[in-house]
Amino acid sequence: MPFRPFSSSSGDSFARIRRGVLPNLCALCGNLSQATLCAGCAEAYWNESRLRCTVCAVPLSAARRARHAHYRCADCIGEPPPFDATFALADYRAPLDTLAVGLKFRARLMLAREFALRLARLAQDARQDRSEWPEVIAPVPLASRRLTERGYNQAWQIAKPLARALQVRSDATLLHRVIHTVPQSRLDLDARRQNVGRAFKVAQPVQGLHVGIVDDVMTTGATLEALARTLKAAGARRVTNFVALRTPKN
Numbered sequence: 001m002p003f004r005p006f007s008s009s010s011g012d013s014f015a016r017i018r019r020g021v022l023p024n025l026c027a028l029c030g031n032l033s034q035a036t037l038c039a040g041c042a043e044a045y046w047n048e049s050r051l052r053c054t055v056c057a058v059p060l061s062a063a064r065r066a067r068h069a070h071y072r073c074a075d076c077i078g079e080p081p082p083f084d085a086t087f088a089l090a091d092y093r094a095p096l097d098t099l100a101v102g103l104k105f106r107a108r109l110m111l112a113r114e115f116a117l118r119l120a121r122l123a124q125d126a127r128q129d130r131s132e133w134p135e136v137i138a139p140v141p142l143a144s145r146r147l148t149e150r151g152y153n154q155a156w157q158i159a160k161p162l163a164r165a166l167q168v169r170s171d172a173t174l175l176h177r178v179i180h181t182v183p184q185s186r187l188d189l190d191a192r193r194q195n196v197g198r199a200f201k202v203a204q205p206v207q208g209l210h211v212g213i214v215d216d217v218m219t220t221g222a223t224l225e226a227l228a229r230t231l232k233a234a235g236a237r238r239v240t241n242f243v244a245l246r247t248p249k250n
Contacts, residue, residue, distance in 0.1 A: 024036070026038035026041055027041075027098075027102065027108070027114075028041040028045065028096075028099070029041050035114075036110055036113070037114065045096055046089060046090055046118070047089075047091070050090075052071070052086075052088060052246070053071060053072050053073035053076055053086075054072060054085055054086075055072055055073070055076040055080065055081065055083070055085060055086060056073060056075070056076050056081060056086055056218075056221055057086035057087065057218065057241070057243065057246045058075075058246065058248065058249055059091065060073060081221060081224075081225050081228065082228035082232055082239070083213075083224055083225065083227075083228035083241055084228075084239055084240060085238075085240045085241070086218065086224075086241040086242075086243065087119055087123055087126070087240070087241065087242050087243070088218065088243045088244070088245065088246035089115065089118050089122065089243075089244050089245065091245065091246060092217055092219070092245040092246060092247040092248075097245065099114075099115075099244075099245075100216050100217050100245050103115075104154045104216055105150075107152065112157035112158045112161065113161045115158050115162075115216070116158045116159075116160075116161035116162040116165060117161065117165055119158070119162050119214075119242045120162055120165035120166050123166060124166070132210075133212075134166075134168055134209075134210045134211055134212030134238075134240055135168060135169065135211070136169045136170070136171055136206075136209060136211055137159050137163040137168055137169070137170045137171075137211075137212040137213075137242070138159065138170070138171050138174035138175055138212070138213060139155030139156040139158070139159040139172060139175075139214050140175075140213060140215040140223060140224070140227065141153070141175045141176055141200065143177045144177075154216050155214050155215045156172050156214075158215075158216065158242075159214040159242075162212075162214060162242060163212075173203055173204065174203060174206070174211070175200055175201070175202060175213075175230075175231075176201050176203050177200055178198075178199065178201050179198060198226075199226060200226060200227055200230045202230055202231060205235075206231055206234050206236040207234070207235035207236075208235060208236075208237050209237060210236070210238040210239075210240065211236050211239050212239075212241075213227055213228070213231075213239060213240070213241050213242070214241075214242045214243070215241070215242075215244075216243070216244050217243065217244065217247065218241065218243040218245070224241050227239070228241075
């Protein structure tokens with residue numbers, strides 16, 4: 001069945017009409033485009049079809065695909081993380097990295113919808129059975145101080161249209177960050193894990209639920225591991241990550 005994003009909002013309908021009538025500038029090349037990315041950039045840079053580990057979304061070689069039916073990387077086979085699956089659109093590399101930076105630090109919120117609808121298509125292509133989709137989708141929470149400084153949570157901006165497209169519930173209050181941690185970009189993997197290990201709490205019942213967690217960029221996975229571990233301890237049945245861009249290990 002072809003992908004048809006769901007929306008019950010008149011504001012979303014108006015936005016679609018406006019995009020269809022008024023020209024836009026491609027977020028990458030700057031050429032006129034009715035979409036967030038022009039057709040040329042979308043074809044050249046998105047690589048949703050790239051073979052990735054189904055658990056952590058790192059790129060895999062064709063040889064590993066032949067050896068492992070479930071397409072898992074060596075790390076996830078040897079020491080599985082607490083989350084169960086990850087969807088990622090592309091590698092965190094130029095020029096797509098500028099999209100993540102624009103959304104996170106320059107309030108280019110239209111990029112969140114672009115990420116969300118592509119993630120929804122990716123999830124639908126991978127899992128035709130709706131029973132395998134999350135029952136609730138939540139963003140990686142920001143600390144209150146950082147949320148106040150930025151004015152928005154970029155993960156929530158992606159999570160809302162993603163949930164609408166998949167026709168599942170979204171909840172910005174499902175998870176809270178209870179410790180204000182230093183930015184993960186300053187730390188190595190071990191320090192990242194210690195930094196966020198006790199940073200989150202579950203604020204709503206999740207017993208027996210399949211929970212989807214949304215973030216803009218997945219680097220080492222330490223934050224998503226901490227969230228999944230917290231959710232599983234609270235009784236979540238399954239945790240699936242939805243990330244726009246994935247930093248390659250090499």
